[in-house]
Amino acid sequence: MxxxxxxxxxxxxxxxxxxxxxxxxxxxxxxxxxxxxxxxxxxxxxxxxxxxxxxxAGLVVDYVTSETHQAFPVPDNGNLHADLVELLGEIVEFVEQPLGRLVLQLSARRDQPGYEEVREQFRVDRFEAGMKVFEHAAQRGELRPGLDRNLALETLIGPLYVRLLLTDGEVGAELVPEVVDLVLPGMLA
Incomplete structure (x- = not known):
């Protein structure tokens, strides 16, 4: 045997x-x-x-997915502002690390096949967490009816990625609450 x-x-x-x-x-x-x-x-x-x-590309994708594919934390502090600050803070913390920077670089490489899986996993993990935050907020009556939640999350995350990818600047902890304060009023009930 x-x-x-x-x-x-x-x-x-x-x-x-x-x-x-x-x-x-x-x-x-x-x-x-x-x-x-x-x-x-x-x-x-x-x-x-x-x-x-x-x-x-397959080598890099296997490594990156093995290191990054875990449940992204879903904040639930009892109010949308605190949840969004925490969620965006987690994203910033990740992308400011070398592996996070690599994931952003690979996500931007649309000219080279093979990295789509990294981009899609990165997007799905973050968006699933964001959608759960919005679901909790909706259950508490905080979101306005008819809010396009994908657009809201893209609007929140966008400034962080612009700062990181287009200006090569540091995001810094102070940017996150500023972005949330700027975008949140358009989302509230």
């Missing part, structure tokens, strides 16, 4: 490939990433990498 191994070599291969992938990305940039470079650095055969990950 044969027994099936769980984890073991497969988990070590994945970890070695992840470490090599991100070492190259952090030290040389995303454009320097290749399957051959990851194979050399990780000690994992190129054929194995191609079979499991397919492309350099």
């Amino acid at each position: 044969t027994t099936r191994r769980t984890g073991g070599r497969s988990a070590r291969v994945r970890e070695n490939v992840h470490l090599a992938t991100m070492d190259i990305v952090w030290s040389q940039g995303i454009d320097a990433l290749s399957v051959a470079a990851v194979a050399e650095k990780s000690g994992v055969h190129e054929t194995t990498i191609y079979r499991r990950w397919g492309t350099p």
Whole structure:
């Protein structure tokens, strides 16, 4: 009778490939990433990498999704203002970290196939949390009827991304309540 191994070599291969992938990305940039470079650095055969990950984009997507795909916290402080400040604060905290900056860069790379999964996961995780915040606010009677919740969330998040992506500026903790104070009146009942 044969027994099936769980984890073991497969988990070590994945970890070695992840470490090599991100070492190259952090030290040389995303454009320097290749399957051959990851194979050399990780000690994992190129054929194995191609079979499991397919492309350099597949390597990065697997790492990023394994590190970022968890339930995004849903604030529920009892009022919409506090919930939105906390939600946007969590987003800012994430995108100000190196991994968060990488996710933003990958999300903006519409010219290169393979990164759509990162962009979609990032959007879905944040929007699901935002929609739950709005649902709680609606149950408390705080939202105006007919509010386009997607547009409201995009309007709240937009200034943060403009600051990060277009001006290369820091967001800073003081921007979040300012954005909420600016946008919230148009959302209230």
